[in-house]
Amino acid sequence: MWENRDYFVDCDGIDIHVKLDFPKEQKEKMPLLIVISGLTGHMEEDHIIAVAKAANEIGFATLRGELYGHGKSGGKFYDHTVMHWMLETMRLIDHASELPFVSDIYLSGHSQGGLTAALGAGLKPVSVKALLLLAPAMNIWVGARKGELFGMKFDPEDLTKEFGESDWRVSSNYLRAARILPVEEAVRNYHGPVLIVHGTADESVPYHFGADLVTKYEHAELVTIEDEDHCYTRHLDQVTAAVQRFLEEQR
16 A cells, blocks of 8 residues: 655755645556646646646546645755756656556646646657646747747847846856757647636636647647636646546546
């Protein structure tokens, strides 16, 4: 009988904080869903816990992860970039593949974690059976190149200043790295099933980013949650229902 546990996974000297949870009825081999939280977020947010529990209820083990500069993981928030997160996601996929009870690996992420999950799946497509993107923040990649992100404007040709608000600020490297993320290559390289769940009232990552992304994958489905915000505070039950249906269909 496997036990839930809270621990750290090393990635080039940076400790990645993870939590492993199991379904009530365990088997010798089980599918595992990796769940990555978003920018300024952490693994104990309501929507992250709800997605993990939804997977546990249908027989999946889950591995929630907080990446560079977030939660209890190593690294300073100010110094983090999506490239850090992309490399750490690949490390988590490798770690999951080493766990003796894992039959298949499923990958999910919310917001910046969704963008990162899309990158990770594209870089390790054979390892990821299905991909689940929650309000994926493709606007980070688009906005870094255009010079406008999260309502803030900047010169995309002069990335010498730090970026962000007073309560969250990152170095200019965040935007430099975001501009050259291999998003298009990653999307083209992933041929498995994809579920995108996006709310129409999302102000952080406008709905049209999810609606556009679903057209880029070979086998993708978009679940639209009407009048829902970025963290699913109004209709979280619809999100978890979509997650369970999708996972059941793909196992």
